[in-house]
Structures are given as structure tokens and as C-alpha cells.
Amino acid sequence: MKLDLVVRELHRSENELRQVLLRMSERHKADHETYHVARDLARWCADHVRDLAEIGRAYGLDLDPSPSGDHGPVDRLREKAAEWLGRRPEPALLLLADLRHLYRVASGVSLDWELLAQAAQGARQAELLALAQRCHPQTLRQARWANARLKESATQALVS
DSSP states (O other): OOHHHHHHHHHHHHHHHHHHHHHHHHHTTTSHHHHHHHHHHHHHHHHHHHHHHHHHGGGTOOOOSSOSOOOOHHHHHHHHHHHHHTTSSTHHHHHHHHHHHHHHHHHHHHHHHHHHHHHHHHTTOHHHHHHHHHHHHHHHHHHHHHHHHHHHHHHHHHHO
């Protein structure tokens, strides 16, 4: 069985999704909805990373249960720059670019959860299937949020 490969990839991709959400929240700190919702969604990724590290032990994996890339000095500088940028008209286009990127990354993570669920079902791994069934809906919600924000922001950003 190659379930360990899927678990390892999901662990990596959930960490990436978390970083995308945190960077986006920092860049758009002046937009309170984006800032706070993106941080909430990033916490889901951190939970998924911990759950994947825990279940990965059963498949011979030694995955780090702590999400990678916690805030350092560079992140604080990026956050301060975002505050200054928030007062200019270009952030609307930057937000669209960030939301497009977030949507693509979340969609990829969603696909990985689908693959894990299918493999777990085929291998009769109930615990792994339960994890996928618990986490995948949250990833779908992350992608739907990005899509809804794209639709909400696109007209104003691109027409004005």
C-alpha cells in the first residue's frame, strides 16, 4: 500500500495552504474580513497537520505535528507593509491575485483529501477514512470562501 505517500503529501499541502492563508491575511490586514477569516481558516489547516502527523505514525511516517512557518520578523515586516498598502487603490488587484492563488491551492488540497478517502475506503482503513471525512468539508469551505470573495471583489477591482 502507498497510503503513506498520500498522507505525506496531504501534510505538505495543508502546511502550504496554511501559509497561503496567513500570507494573505498579513497582506490584507486593512480588510478586516479577509484578515480574520483567513486566520480562522489557517487554524483548520494547523489542526489537519496535527491530525495527519498523528495518523501518519500508523503508516511509518514521522511528520511534524506543528504547522511549519510560524511568524518571524519577516512576517511582521510583511504585515506592516500590508497596513501601508491598504490605503492605496492597488490592493483590490492584489486581493484578486491572492484569492485566485488561494482557490487553486485549496482545490488541490481538496483533491488530495478525495484521493485519501478513496484509497482508505479501498484499503478498508476506517480511521483514515474518518479523518478524510472530517477534514475534507473544511477544505471545501476554504475553497468556497475564496471563490465567493473572488466573485464579490472582481467587478469593483477590474472595472474601476
